[in-house]
Amino acid sequence: MTRTITIHADKPGAAISHEMWGLFFEDINFGADGGLYAELVKNRCFSFPKPMTGWEKISPSKARGECSVMNHEPFSAVHPHFLRLTSQGGDVFGVANEGFRGIGVKAGEAYDLTLRLRCTSGTPALRVALYGENGLLLEQIKLEKLPSAWEERKAVLRPTATDAKSKLYILVDGVGTIDIDLVSLFPQNTWKGRPGGLRADMVQALADIKPGFLRFPGGCIVEGSELDKRYPWKATIAPVLERPLLINRWNYEFLHRPAPDYYQSFGLGFYEYFLLCEDIGAAPLPIINCGMACQFNSGELAPMNEIDRYVQDALDLVEFANGPVETEWGGKRAAMGHPAPFNLTMMGIGNEQWGPQYIERLTVFLKAFRAKYPKIRLIASTGPEPADERFKYLWPKLSALGVDIVDEHCYARPPWFFENAHRFDNYDRKGPKVLFGEYAAQSEKPVSPNNVNDLECALAEAAFMTGLERNADVVAMAAYAPLFAHREAWQWSPDLIWVDNLSLVRTPNYYVQQLFSTNRGDVVLPTKLSDAGDGRVFASAVRETKSGDVIVKIVHPGETVEFTTIALNGASAVLASTIVLSGENLAVHNSFEEPNAVVPRHAAVTASGNSVDVRLEPRSMTVLRIKTA
Missing domain, CATH: 3.20.20.80 (Glycosidases)
Incomplete structure (x- = not known):
């Protein structure tokens, strides 16, 4: 038996807030840190209660040196700790920062390095390098003629390979002592290209909703x-x-x-x-x-x-x-x-x-x-x-x-x-x-910790919405x-x-939120569902004033196909299309390995007069847009 969803397009109800x-x-x-805020260096000011959190000493066998956290005459009164690197030569000596579970970099993209430094003895240079997870050198620069008083230095790093878990190395080259503070590394490709800004792909995912x-x-x-x-x-x-x-x-x-x-x-x-x-x-x-x-x-x-x-x-x-x-x-x-x-x-x-x-x-x-x-x-x-x-x-x-x-x-x-x-x-x-x-x-x-963003959860949220x-x-x-x-x-x-450090996954729940928000409408239309059909069905309908479209959202969590007729009172359908979010089972979810296991699909639907016939796929949310005369 075919289910009927009756929509009273001639009896608009409550207005829908743009903020809905x-x-x-x-x-x-x-x-935020390690996510939306695009800084790649963890504990850049040595301000954590354990000041070397995120940092490790790099000391090759021939190197002779010491690293210590100091607070005498710091660069910043708010962040008074800084790192002192003293090298006696033999080989480069210094530290590496692990980032937030690694530093994600992409081949050919530019990364802005900023640090504050001063040289308190000798005439050493400073090497700054990116090394990949497997030890491959991705990029290296050398800073020379170092100042005796605190000074900001900037450089651009361009890694030669993509790596999700690289590390940033800061190494003393030569004999002497260098103080380091406020070490920062940002991708130039931030949201809207703002220096020191937000991670572009994460903000884009928000904007797309x-x-x-x-x-x-x-x-x-x-x-x-x-x-x-x-x-x-x-x-x-x-x-x-x-x-x-x-x-x-x-x-x-x-x-x-x-x-x-x-x-x-x-x-x-x-x-x-x-x-x-x-x-x-x-x-x-x-x-x-x-x-x-x-x-x-x-x-x-x-x-x-x-x-x-x-x-x-x-x-x-x-x-x-x-x-x-x-x-x-x-x-x-x-x-x-x-x-x-x-x-x-x-x-x-x-x-x-x-x-x-x-x-x-x-x-x-x-x-x-x-x-x-x-x-x-x-x-x-x-x-x-x-x-x-x-x-x-x-x-x-x-x-x-x-x-x-x-x-x-x-x-x-x-x-x-x-x-x-x-x-x-x-x-x-x-x-x-x-x-x-x-x-x-x-x-x-x-x-x-076993919770998963699976299709069943997404459909449950959609029904509630x-x-x-x-x-x-x-x-x-x-x-x-x-x-x-x-x-x-x-x-x-x-x-x-x-x-992760290089990519993101939009869950089925994300697509539910996006489908509701991008098909918000301006006014609620009264909706009545008949009792026909074997499974539970949830529905709501709205009108979008700008286009004149009637938009119907239908959630069908059951395991069988259902055939549904949309009956329009007070309007005549001239064209219709659907967006369907469904999956092969309720446990299916998107992952980094399969990010598109559950994604919306578009299709045209036959519309005739004041009715539209819709096939509801098992385990699905359907957005039906009806252009009306």
């Missing part, structure tokens, strides 16, 4: 395990090499996935986040600390008589983003190269906070913002779970406070997402809007999480995009 489908970035899984918003700089790292480890946004807008180092919460969070070399350099700071939002057309959604450390860790609370400085940080952020150049923080933005405002319209107060202590602190933020920035939409947490006692306590409190948007989260196995596709059908239409700010189907269970879309009058925004994961340095799985 967005992204959530957190510096987890080496998402056409996201409506970008939530940053993360969740738990905003809170910190203790308050002194919270994200310090003001420190991240200092000159790049004056930004302090901070341990990343994910360095030590999971016993089964420790990352003792995971720190935040803040080369990717709040200015860069705002610039990224502008580049990819996403509304900025910063999350600010509310005077509470992560409640999964210490749960440390700032006393209420000290909460005003946390509130002031949030108010100053609005001025940094939007303020005129004559203001203190607007002037700082302008001095960084962006006199025009970033058009910030919303902000999250806290991440996954809960309990009366959160309500107490949130109330102070709300009062201050309503007085100074009443047009800024404030987003508040409903805790880490979508239906537990913390959630049930918070929702009525947040509604009574008049919060603009509440942030709901859920990490669960696929059945939860299939079963909750109708979650928002009965929400109060007069209450706060919803940001479903973190969600991802877990193939095994949350926090399991049809419910978010149908309820666009309640759900204002949604974002999958986490966003990035380094193949060899991850703490949490699954993730939307996997990267």
Whole structure:
């Protein structure tokens, strides 16, 4: 029997926000340093608690020398440690940097080397070289006539071969002592060619989603395990090499996935986040600390008589983003190269906070913002779970406070997402809007290292998203999480995009997000599914005003082909096409070895009058675009 999906094109419902489908970035899984931030040298300032982290001594058998970390008359007061290399000759002597699980370089591409140095004795030269994983010399330069006082030196390295795990060598050639600091290596091929910028292929993957918003700089790292480890946004807008180092919460969070070399350099700071939002057309959604450390860790609370400085940080952020150049923080933005405002319209107060202590602190933020920035939409947490006692306590409190948007989260196995596709059908239409700010189907269970970005998880998320879309009058925004994961340095799985040092893999989940976002539409169309057919089918429909297209999204996780008729009320179809995401089984996933195992496929469909017949492939998501008369 053929299933029928009836779409009332003549009875448009709720408007769909441009911000509906967005992204959530957190510096987890080496998402920033070693990922989006394109710096290739780890611990470039010797600032880690173990200053030689990332570095190893290189001492051939004939070499005689010493290396030591010093802090006397440093180049930088913010990063006072530097490396002293003393060679007695015989052979070159020095150190090598391993990068972030290796330094990925491509043959023929250019890499900008920058370092600070001074020669305190003798007249040695300095050799800088790239060696591949197998020991092959990829590139080498020699710096001579070295200064006796700190000086910046620059050079361009052009490796002769592609290597994902090369190392950067810094070697003293001759007798003497050389001090080294702030060693940096960046590809020239960054996003938009910005020196010291972001990794181009990773940003391109974000731009290709056409996201409506970008939530940053993360969740738990905003809170910190203790308050002194919270994200310090003001420190991240200092000159790049004056930004302090901070341990990343994910360095030590999971016993089964420790990352003792995971720190935040803040080369990717709040200015860069705002610039990224502008580049990819996403509304900025910063999350600010509310005077509470992560409640999964210490749960440390700032006393209420000290909460005003946390509130002031949030108010100053609005001025940094939007303020005129004559203001203190607007002037700082302008001095960084962006006199025009970033058009910030919303902000999250806290991440996954809960309990009366959160309500107490949130109330102070709300009062201050309503007085100074009443047009800024404030987003508040409903805790880490979508239906537990913390959630049930918070929702009525947040509604009574008049919060603009509440942030709901859920990490669960696929059945939860299939079963909750109708979650928002009965929400109060007069209450706060919803940001479903973190969600991802877990193939095994949350926090399991065995979780995989398989097709079943992607289809479960797609089914849930049809419910978010149908309820666009309640759900204002949604974002999958986490966003990035380094193949060899991850703490949490699954993730939307996997990267190594040279390439990336777009998961089936990525394509689901992309298909919804690039086929967003402007208004919801009422949709009714008949009960015919053997398997579960989930659907939503929208109209895109610019083209006039009716866009139908259909999720069919079953194992058999289903034939479906799309019945249009109030419109006539003249042309139709489909994009289908499907796979040979529910466990199939994309990998570095097979990155295109699950990718969208395009096909034409026969359209006639007010009906369109569609074949639903097993285990599939189908996007049907119907051009109407």
